[in-house]
Amino acid sequence: MSRRYDCCDVSVRAVGLGEAAAAVRRGELVVLPTDTVYGVGADAFRPEAVGRLLDAKGRGRNMPSPVLVGSPDDLDGLVEDLPEQARKLLDAFWPGGLSVVARHEPSLKWDLGDTGGTVAVRMPAHPLALELLAATGPLAVSSANLTGKPSPQDCDAAQMMLGETVAVYLDAGPTPADVPSSIVDITAATPVLLRAGAISAAELRKVAPGLEER
Numbered sequence: 001m002s003r004r005y006d007c008c009d010v011s012v013r014a015v016g017l018g019e020a021a022a023a024v025r026r027g028e029l030v031v032l033p034t035d036t037v038y039g040v041g042a043d044a045f046r047p048e049a050v051g052r053l054l055d056a057k058g059r060g061r062n063m064p065s066p067v068l069v070g071s072p073d074d075l076d077g078l079v080e081d082l083p084e085q086a087r088k089l090l091d092a093f094w095p096g097g098l099s100v101v102a103r104h105e106p107s108l109k110w111d112l113g114d115t116g117g118t119v120a121v122r123m124p125a126h127p128l129a130l131e132l133l134a135a136t137g138p139l140a141v142s143s144a145n146l147t148g149k150p151s152p153q154d155c156d157a158a159q160m161m162l163g164e165t166v167a168v169y170l171d172a173g174p175t176p177a178d179v180p181s182s183i184v185d186i187t188a189a190t191p192v193l194l195r196a197g198a199i200s201a202a203e204l205r206k207v208a209p210g211l212e213e214r
Contacts, residue, residue, distance in 0.1 A: 004159065004169040007128055017128075020168040021135040028167035029053055031144045031158045032132055033175050034068070034124040036097055036198060037151040038158045040166060041068065041132075041139040047111035050140045054113060056165035058147045064113025065140040066099060066120035070133030075121065078138065079104055085208040086186035092207045095125035097198025099181040112140055122181055128172045143180075153178050184211070 005016025020030040024042065027049040031040050040056060042049035044067050053065055069075065072090055075082070079102040082090075086100060099122040104115070112119060124130065133139060143151040144158035144166075152158040155171035182197040184204065193201055193213045205211050 002159070002164050002166055002169060004155065004171055007170050007172045013128070016168065016170050017131055017135065020132055020170055023167040024049075024132075024136045024139065026167075027052070029056060029162075029165060030132070031155065031162065031166050031169045032129050032141070033126050033155075033170065033172040034129050034141075035095075035126045035175065036124075036177055036179060036181055037153055037175055038144040038155060039068070039129075039141040040144040040158070040162060041141040043136065044112065044138045044140040045108075045110050050110070050112055052165070053140055053142060056162055057142060057145070059142070061113040063147070064115045064119075065142050066122060067112070067138050068129065068133060068141040069121060069123050069138050070130050072123065074123075074133075074138055075102075077105060078108070079119065079121065083186060083189045083191075085189070085191055085210065088207050089184060089186070089191065089204065090123075093199055093204075094123040095130070096123075097125075097177075097179070097181040098122065098204075099183045101183060101185045101187060101194065103187050118187060120183060126172075126175075128170060132170070151178065151180065184208075185214075 007013040183195040185192040
């Protein structure tokens with residue numbers, strides 16, 4: 001049976017975070033708030049857990065899961081060398097609404113779906129998400145909705161769609177925005193904006209003047 005914790009209550013928050021971290025270690029799914037929308041997460045290094053995430057959303061392997069990290073330092077060992085402009089973007093916009101697509105280390109033992117050797121990574125600017133990530137390490141996280149349905153801004157909407165496929169729901173009230181993250185491809189020296197979202201192209205170009213748009 002799914003468990004839900006009101007993380008606006010300090011004492012409940014601690015219990016909920018502990019239960020969510022334990023669920024992740026067991027290979028189960030958790031729902032957590034981010035600074036954009038609510039997400040559903042799983043241990044990024046347990047292929048069966050990521051498979052459960054994709055199944056819960058009704059999502060195929062052709063739409064691999066992004067990964068959330070709790071610190072820029074978590075990129076060490078996850079992705080190959082980053083171009084200078086990519087590092088400047090991370091310094092300017094992490095934590096926050098910027099996802100970057102980078103080439104992941106070939107030696108990694110994970111299976112996020114059909115990634116083609118790349119991974120989308122983001123550090124969210126939500127304290128509860130960062131606390132959970134500090135306890136679990138990198139998580140495969142996608143918006144907590146059924147594929148094709150609106151991304152949820154509150155825990156009620158996420159639970160209505162995902163139900164008992166999720167072990168633990170962390171409810172921190174409505175998220176501050178319903179705008180998805182901006183996605184920038186940093187696999188080459190010149191970054192490419194794949195999706196405009198929380199951070200505009202104009203803002204990104206203040207840091208990376210050579211930014212291209214697809």
